[in-house]
């Protein structure tokens with residue numbers, strides 16, 4: 661079941677990469693396991709997946725003991741990070757994809773662990789969305805450069821939801837231009853329904869939940 665879905669996702673990635681003239685190994689599949697139990701992470705690891713994404717610090721804290729020893733597993737935090745949870749997040753995760761304020765960056769740095777981070781950029785006007793305004797990027801970059809333990813590797817975004825991938829594409833293009841402007845190598849963009857468009861626009865990390873694990877409503 662999971663193996664079949666993984667095969668399908670893998671084929672989609674390879675087709676999109678080929679269409680864009682990109683190599684498969686430029687793209688990291690981050691399996692989004694929020695809501696699902698730790699056993700799902702173990703099953704996915706057994707099939708060869710190594711990068712996992714979670715949205716809630718507390719939820720992952722409860723799964724962590726069962727997955728911490730999986731060899732080579734890397735855990736990405738992709739949810740909204742409150743500064744009062746940052747220290748704990750720094751202990752549990754390898755990559756924090758959603759830094760969106762200098763205060764969060766400082767708190768992560770204070771944890772004293774080497775971390776890779778991305779800045780989450782808010783490219784739509786939706787008030788409910790988290791992420792940094794593109795105008796705030798210089799300030800955030802400065803806070804990250806002043807940190808001792810954080811290595812800024814790229815930008816992440818989540819376009820307004822639409823089941824039509826072409827609606828996401830202009831947001832992916834904008835994120836890519838911002839990453840070029842600030843010379844950042846990685847782009848985390850694209851989910852189950854639109855990752856082909858993201859790969860065509862340069863995604864280095866795609867975050868895929870539903871296409872691998874099914875609907876979260878039945879988890």
Ligand SMILES: *Cc1c(COP(=O)(O)O)cnc(C)c1O
Nearest residue numbers: 692738851852867868869870871
């Ligand atoms: C849940 C989630 C995903 C995965 O979405 P799917 O549509 O299930 O693939 C990706 N990124 C973030 C930030 C998420 O919260």
